[in-house]
Amino acid sequence: MTELALQILILLSLLQIKHMFSDYFLQTSRMLEGRGTYFHMGRAQHALVHAVGSLICLLIVGAPIGVILVLILLEWVVHFHIDWAKAAYTATKGHGPADAGFWRAAGFDQFLHQMTYVAMIWAWLVFAAR
Numbered sequence: 001m002t003e004l005a006l007q008i009l010i011l012l013s014l015l016q017i018k019h020m021f022s023d024y025f026l027q028t029s030r031m032l033e034g035r036g037t038y039f040h041m042g043r044a045q046h047a048l049v050h051a052v053g054s055l056i057c058l059l060i061v062g063a064p065i066g067v068i069l070v071l072i073l074l075e076w077v078v079h080f081h082i083d084w085a086k087a088a089y090t091a092t093k094g095h096g097p098a099d100a101g102f103w104r105a106a107g108f109d110q111f112l113h114q115m116t117y118v119a120m121i122w123a124w125l126v127f128a129a130r
Contacts, residue, residue: 004129008121011061015117018053022046023113035087043087047079054120063128071120082112 026049031042051072058068086109089095095102 004125007061007129008125011057011121011124012117014057014060015054015120018050018057019113019117022050022053035083036091038084038088040084043080043083046083047076050079051076058124058128061124062130063124067124067128071123075116075120078116079113082109082116085109 027046028042031046033042034040035043054075055068055072058071063071086105090102090105093101095105097103
């Protein structure tokens with residue numbers, strides 16, 4: 001295995017661990033309540049937890065600070081909007097955990113977050129990987 005392939009796997013693993021903690025262990029009730037409202041401070045805080053986690057992941061793989069700052073800002077914006085879209089969609093449709101539509105929305109939400117990590121790894125490869 002090449003060193004670059006190993007670095008990619010390390011960054012992907014770090015982002016997955018970060019995602020698990022940020023989405024499932026570090027969310028507070030404030031982050032979860034009222035998410036259908038666009039300007040929701042809890043969602044902004046949740047996206048910030050993700051951005052800080054990604055900052056740590058990117059520091060571990062030695063990304064330059066300029067690349068890190070751009071990536072975490074973009075991740076914050078994208079994460080905020082993915083979560084808002086899911087909340088707005090499920091609220092509009094009246095979907096709750098007992099409805100298949102809720103779980104399709106949750107699955108699509110997670111898919112979009114994973115694709116965000118693919119984009120971040122691509123950007124890291126293009127602009128920062130050694």
